[in-house]
Amino acid sequence: MAEGEFRCGYIGLVGRPNVGKSTLLNRMVGQKISITSRKPQTTRHRILGIKTTDTAQMIFVDTPGLHKAEKNRMNRFMNKAALTTIQDVDLILFMIDAGKWTGEDDTVLDYIRRSRRPVILLINKVDRSKDKATLLPFIREVSEKYAFTDVIPISARQGDNLEVLEEKITAMLPASPPIFDPEQVTDRSMRFIAAESIREKLMRGLGQEVPYQLTVEIERYREEKNFIQINAVIWVERDNQKAIVIGKQGSRLKEAGTQARKELEKMTDKKVNLELWVKVRSGWLDDERSLRSLGYADDEF
Numbered sequence: 457m458a459e460g461e462f463r464c465g466y467i468g469l470v471g472r473p474n475v476g477k478s479t480l481l482n483r484m485v486g487q488k489i490s491i492t493s494r495k496p497q498t499t500r501h502r503i504l505g506i507k508t509t510d511t512a513q514m515i516f517v518d519t520p521g522l523h524k525a526e527k528n529r530m531n532r533f534m535n536k537a538a539l540t541t542i543q544d545v546d547l548i549l550f551m552i553d554a555g556k557w558t559g560e561d562d563t564v565l566d567y568i569r570r571s572r573r574p575v576i577l578l579i580n581k582v583d584r585s586k587d588k589a590t591l592l593p594f595i596r597e598v599s600e601k602y603a604f605t606d607v608i609p610i611s612a613r614q615g616d617n618l619e620v621l622e623e624k625i626t627a628m629l630p631a632s633p634p635i636f637d638p639e640q641v642t643d644r645s646m647r648f649i650a651a652e653s654i655r656e657k658l659m660r661g662l663g664q665e666v667p668y669q670l671t672v673e674i675e676r677y678r679e680e681k682n683f684i685q686i687n688a689v690i691w692v693e694r695d696n697q698k699a700i701v702i703g704k705q706g707s708r709l710k711e712a713g714t715q716a717r718k719e720l721e722k723m724t725d726k727k728v729n730l731e732l733w734v735k736v737r738s739g740w741l742d743d744e745r746s747l748r749s750l751g752y753a754d755d756e757f
């Protein structure tokens with residue numbers, strides 16, 4: 457490859473739930489694109505985050521965390537989105553948590569191995585490992601699990617070691633002109649991002665069960681010069697979940713709505729009016745047609 461030639465390619469962020477894939481995508485692009493939370497299985501789609509520099513265009517592909525328990529069609533949809541990404545990208549960033557290696561990490565590695573793509577192992581959340589004496593043997597141990605192109609300890613949250621990562625990625629991408637406009641940062645619309653922002657606030661504010669049984673549908677998205685009107689429906693599985701999402705005298709719904717509105721106003725630099733309704737559609741998580749109509753259809757890039 458000639459010196460100075462422009463490079464461009466797809467980089468898949470793959471790993472079990474909750475290891476920090478979406479946090480890293482947002483960090484690399486320098487903008488909030490993909491939602492994050494402390495709960496596993498936050499991301500449900502593959503989402504592109506695009507970073508263009510003078511020498512390269514890095515197209516990061518965030519994916520749902522690969523998990524074993526496939527309770528319903530939604531879980532299968534999520535795993536499929538991650539698995540097809542493994543096949544489609546030029547380079548895989550396999551992300552794990554510095555705290556521990558689990559059986560789910562083994563499963564992810566099995567899929568990655570079969571793809572025969574170059575793989576960089578990212579050991580994330582090293583900011584939490586105060587004790588270097590245990591981190592170093594862990595790094596050594598996981599490094600031996602596969603012929604990784606590189607093993608890089610990082611902190612996606614604090615930004616540690618990400619310049620090193622960017623250099624390694626750039627060097628591994630194929631010579632190619634940019635695929636996306638250099639100004640573009642994602643393939644997703646503001647409409648999609650609005651739905652996700654609302655889902656994130658609900659996910660963060662709710663307990664263990666309800667976040668997994670709700671989805672957000674934008675019914676109306678009308679943008680004017682300085683103003684955006686958004687009407688959204690929060691679909692849940694059961695009546696009692698509706699009451700939980702709404703909260704005492706509507707307090708929980710109001711709180712989530714305010715947080716999402718503020719975030720969207722900051723992103724768009726426009727005033728946002730957000731109207732939310734909660735409705736019940738039982739069985740939507742396991743029904744092909746419902747899933748499709750709610751935006752969970754297989755997508756390609």
Ligand SMILES: Nc1nc2c(ncn2[C@@H]2O[C@H](COP(=O)(O)OP(=O)(O)OP(=O)(O)O)[C@@H](O)[C@H]2O)c(=O)[nH]1
Nearest residue numbers: 473474475476477478479493497498499521612613
């Ligand atoms: N301490 C620490 N926490 C992190 C770091 N990166 C991510 N987190 C936290 O880990 C949690 C999960 O992060 P996400 O980015 O949502 O993880 P994910 O891999 O996208 O999860 P799924 O979408 O569920 O697969 C969040 O609470 C993040 O703030 C890190 O470098 N250090």
Ligand SMILES: [Mg+2]
Nearest residue numbers: 477478498499
């Ligand atoms: Mg995620």
